[in-house]
Amino acid sequence: MEFLDKTNLTSLVSTFISLATAFILGGLIGFERQVRQRTAGLRTNTLVAVGAAAFVAMAARVGGHDGAVRVVAYVVSGIGFLGAGAIMKEGANVTGLNTAATLWGSAAVGACAGLGLIGEALLTALFVLASNTLLRPVVNRINRAPVQEEFSEATYVVYVICHRESQAEVHEKLIGLLDAASYPVRDVDQHPFGQNDAEIEATLYATAVEAPELDRVMALLEAEPGVLQAFWSARSED
Known part of the structure; x- marks a missing residue:
């Protein structure tokens, strides 16, 4: 056997x-x-x-x-x-x-x-x-322990709230201003914000930014017709 x-x-x-x-x-x-x-x-x-x-x-x-x-x-x-x-x-x-x-x-x-x-x-x-x-x-x-900025990497996201009818123009302007500031966009997400507005969420390729430069871009965006608010935030990466 x-x-x-x-x-x-x-x-x-x-x-x-x-x-x-x-x-x-x-x-x-x-x-x-x-x-x-x-x-x-x-x-x-x-x-x-x-x-x-x-x-x-x-x-x-x-x-x-x-x-x-x-x-x-x-x-x-x-x-x-x-x-x-x-x-x-x-x-x-x-x-x-x-x-x-x-x-x-x-x-x-x-x-x-x-x-x-x-x-x-x-x-x-x-x-x-x-x-x-x-x-x-x-x-x-x-x-x-608190994170020391020079040793950390983060994901930076730009948020723009605008009138829905201006969404396409604001989206194009957002991409252009960020590219001009050497902060290319990795991903863009758009969704309704309330009944008449929209929010554009742009994730940057950068893992570190110059805050004054990004603040300047936000000020330029807020001056655009149809833009209600523009701001950016950072979240730590794993």
Whole structure:
């Protein structure tokens, strides 16, 4: 029987050790995520680690070293799709990046375990856990500190409120004035503002501006016929 021909007790024990290592270490990573009530918790991280270990161990047994290397590459790219599902974007806010990165780390732990690199799997798991625990107070401390302008980048948005019948002319004038001031527009959004007016929202390519120069552009815009108000704002980028 083919099953009996391919059954090797030594290989089976080796695979069991690899899967058990992936299960335990992936579970440790997942436990930390579960305690913090993240999207990918105990079961997800454990399954990712065990799955990666199983695929790599199978490839190493059937295809040897070269086969294992190819499967590791597929695991790395495949986890990208799983991580993308954990990333959510709501307006300007993006969440789930750390969860996706943790899944990537769990896959690395599983791949090491699948290759029989138990020590490397343990070290990888420890560093993933350290990144999610020991670095958290550092991140919180940095986030609470005031941002120094010279070290920050921001997205700058110009807002113009005008009469709806003047919207096309104001839009063209807005683009022209910003281009002349060396602040090209990356994106423009227009929508109704009240019953008779419209708001034009122009996002700049620039990540830093000269406030007096942009204020001058706003003053020129407000002098245009049909313009009710023109102003700009900045929001920090992630």
